[in-house]
Amino acid sequence: MSWCFAFRWDADEKVSPGSVLVLAAIAAPFQSTDLQRAIDEDHCINLLPDRILLVMPETQRDFVSGSMPAILQDRAFLRIVPQHTSISAAYFDQHGRCEAFESIAGPEAPWPDQPFEKLKAAGLREIFDRRQVLMRPSAGLHFEHPRGVHSRAFLRTANALVSGVEIEFVAMTLLDYLKGATNRIWLDTSSIAALAYAMIAIRLRFDPTCPPLQVGTFSSYEGLARAKFPQPEKSLFLISATASGTLPRKLMQRESVGKDRVVSIYSAAEKNADISFVSDVSSHPDIKSRDGRSMLEVFQPDDCPWCRDNSRLARFVSDQFLADVIRYETAPILVTDAPTGLHDIAEAFANQGVFTLQRTSTGGHRIWCELPSSTFDTKFGDALERIAQRYVTSATSHFIHLDDPASKQLAVKLSDLAAADLVHRPQLVAASDLHTIKADEAKAVIVIAACIGSGNALLDVSRELRDILKDKPRIYIVGIAKNAEATRHSALTNDLVFNKSFKHELVTIRRLVMPGGEMHAWRLEERFLRELAESMPGGSDGDHVRTFVDVRSEHLRAALFPAGQNLFLSSPNETPLALRDGFAFWNDKTSAAAASQGDVIATIASVLHNMRTASVTKLWATAFHVMLIEPGMFGRYNDGVIQAALLRAAHPHELNYAARSDLSEAMRRIIDRALVRWNAPQGEAALEFLLAMGTGRLTLQASDCHKLRAPEGSPAILRHMLEYAQSKVRALLDDAIPSA
Structure with a gap:
């Protein structure tokens, strides 16, 4: 669990040249290892920052001053933070204002005039984008609001409130609106209640004698007409988000309160001088559609341009969206999906043990290139x-x-x-x-x-x-x-x-x-096989399975898979998976005879990543539209080693065939064929399919999962992996059904 909210602030060059890594620790003090982990995680995604800025309450100033000297002498810390990196701290007071600033280490980096509001705005925008507060359904869908109007997109602040450290950061930006006389906080939806309680908790850390605050909700537009607010002049009204400013203006007019008493978290209102908000997203590039119309503009059903285009409605009640509008479609994997130059890379470096997997410090794996001198x-x-x-x-x-x-x-x-x-x-x-x-x-x-x-x-x-x-x-x-x-x-x-x-x-x-970050299929495999071995009784079957698991575990514990081999489970007859001629993503000059499993997964991972990130994406997932890998691809690319690479390099939601009964049935037939032909080339990846099911990376509907059978005479490892994978599915179903 993270102790801070980390984000990059590309400040104006006149204000703060270079990229600043902000580590906002609103509540918890930190230790040396916490700081190292936060910076290391950021390095996995971003380039090294020029500056590191700690944002903390002023009550932590003595703690920072006392602990930082020891941290700065830590060798592990110095390995990830060069000595020329400026480290400084900004301390905020009980009103969320920058009270003090100090340089802690590295080159002096003066803190300019009035930048703290810009920093807060940058953090709020980061949360807005990271948590997809702007809800945009895929093509062919649009929203129907609870009050009956239609729009192409919708602001849902509840999405921003999923991480404790991010909630605390948003709460800090609101502290300035908690005036001394405030005795109640009213919310337009209960989904942002965590934010109100975080504000109260932060204020109490500064002053434990603060009087208690009551928190209530009035259910947005639907509840406003019947809501009664005692002492509105002593209340703070928090609006989760406003597209036009209509709701905050109605509240101010009805309760005769100033704009400092009605605050929106996110505002997309183009005319907003008369309302209060902590983050203005009106100029966000994703809010304008191609025809220049705001994605948040609302229409009556009879005048809705999206309905006229035969777009389907995604209805929601309060904060809950109805699941029947989610679309699951499939994408084929074609030769044209390979990134530019992949043929040349394969021709140059395949068959030389260049590509393999490296185990990371967290237990995940990443694709690694090891270039020989030749x-x-x-x-x-x-x-x-x-x-x-x-x-x-x-x-x-x-x-x-x-x-x-x-x-x-x-x-x-x-x-x-x-x-x-x-x-x-x-x-x-x-x-x-x-x-x-x-x-x-x-x-x-x-x-x-x-x-x-x-x-x-x-x-x-x-x-x-x-x-x-x-x-x-x-x-x-x-x-x-x-x-x-x-x-x-x-x-x-x-x-x-x-x-x-x-x-x-x-x-x-x-x-x-190549995809960045870690791949987790091998860590899940290690746990699955350990649990499988522990579940086995005595006897020859149990001995066979435990021996198989012991040998495989030795490979999984290695820091590096030597020569790019042993990345995948063997075939059921314990033959290593190997590539046959005719690999679609390699040209004829690249021989498959000496190809390593690392060569294959590097190729497949590159193709899938390109399908997710190319200018025309084929694999993506939103709240309303999910693209899956077409089940038929496991028939088209029928080498066991290619199938294994697809199962390991795909994201779990790309293999969620339980979402549609026809896709689940199609995938069941492919797995069933692999089980029946376990001793033939068509069944090479049978154990990989069972592993993907057992670890939850590939999902079928329960009925299809339990139709799978191991043929008579098949090896013990295949029979017991299937049984254990099916038991994992049953356990998930039992957990989902409440007891009477």
């Missing part, structure tokens, strides 16, 4: 020669390489290629030894990385070189850049090449689209 001659040779001719000059004083062996080998190769044309060979320096470079001896430098993901290691080098080289030229050479999104690579490029007088350069030899 790569630099056979795959990068021509490109490296061109780079040496173009970028290595007599002014090049140093080759700086990242600390991994592959980056060092790449630097040596580049140095050898350039040596014939140079009088003095540039000095090779590891990134960890940058402090040995003398500023007066450094001229132009080349920074070399064999393979990057987030690019944080390059950014570390870039920041340290600023002090050593000032504005002297730098060239960054990257062998493979595996990025989750094109925008991430663009952001990294902008950070690396930025310079006041001229731009540095970034040269990437190969780019690969």
Whole structure:
């Protein structure tokens, strides 16, 4: 559970240059490990920040001053936070205003005039986007509000209130409206009650003698006509969200109170000078439709343009949406879904043990690239020669390489290629030894990385070189850049090449689209197999299953799957899953004979990720429209190793075939065929299908799940994995049915 709300604040350059990582700890004090974890989690998603800003109540100031010196000496902390990163703290008072600011570590970073409101607005906007407060159904659907009007989209603040630390942050932004005489908080919906109680709790931390506040609800438009508010002048009215400002204006007029007594959390009203709100989202780019009409504009049923276009209605009562409008559709996986350049990547690096899985510190896994030294001659040779001719000059004083062996080998190769044309060979320096470079001896430098993901290691080098080289030229050479999104690579490029007088350069030899973050199928497998082994009785079947689990567990506990093998369960006859010729996403020049399982999952993960993130997406999920992988794809791509990669790389909601009876039946037939033909190529992935069911990553309707049968004579591991997976489904059903 997180102790803080973390978000990025790209402040105006005049106010605070660079990207600021804000860690807002509204309630709980933190420990060294908490701070490390929060920063490390942010690094998995974003580039390294220029500044870290702690936002805390002023009552924690002494605690921060006393604990930070020890934290700053912690080696684990220093590994993830470079010494040149500015760390500072802003302390707020009982009214949610910035009371004090102090620089804690790193370069001095003065806090400018009146920025705290901008910081709060940035945090609220982050929650708005992160939690999808703007509810937009998919094409062919629109909303019917409880009062009968229609709109294309809807603001649902309850979505923003799912995380305790985020609720506390929103509550902090509202503290200024809790005047001394306030004795009641009225809510337009009970779904934001947590917010009111968080406000009360924060205020009590500042002043335990504060009088108690009552909290009530008036049920928005439907309840306003009959609601009675004693002492409205001593009440604070919280409106979850307003699209036009109508409800807060009605309240102010009816109760004769000023706008400081009626506050909307989110407001999309274009004319809003006469109402109060904490976050203005009227200019949010997603609120305008393509024809320029506001997605939140409401229409009477007879005048609704969406109804005239035969759009279906998504009805809701109070805060609850009716589930019968959710659409589940399927998407095929086509050769054209592969990202640009995937054929070339496969041709260059498949069959060499380059791609595998690495276990992370949290127990998840991520795709890992391990480049052998032969790569630099056979795959990068021509490109490296061109780079040496173009970028290595007599002014090049140093080759700086990242600390991994592959980056060092790449630097040596580049140095050898350039040596014939140079009088003095540039000095090779590891990134960890940058402090040995003398500023007066450094001229132009080349920074070399064999393979990057987030690019944080390059950014570390870039920041340290600023002090050593000032504005002297730098060239960054990257062998493979595996990025989750094109925008991430663009952001990294902008950070690396930025310079006041001229731009540095970034040269990437190969780019690969790959999902960021962790993959969890292997962690779930480990737990499932452990529970399966524990459930087994004695006897030969039990011994067989426990031996199978023990061998598999050894592979799962490894920090790295060697040579990209043993990523998947074997076939039921204990043959490793292998690729046959004709893999659709590789060209004819790429042989399947020596392909590793790592090569296959890297390919499939890249294709699925491209289907989720390309300009025309095919796999997505909203509250009203979910795209599933078409069951027939497990027949089209019928190599067991490809099926296993699909099951592991897909998101669980993309395999939720229980949502539609026809899809569940179709998927059941595919799994049934694999079980029946367990000793043939068509049944290679039988255990992978059962594992996906047992861990909840693939779901069928209960009736279809329990129709599955293991044929007579099949191995004990197949029979008992099926039984245990079916028992897990029964347990879920039993939990969902209340006892009489």
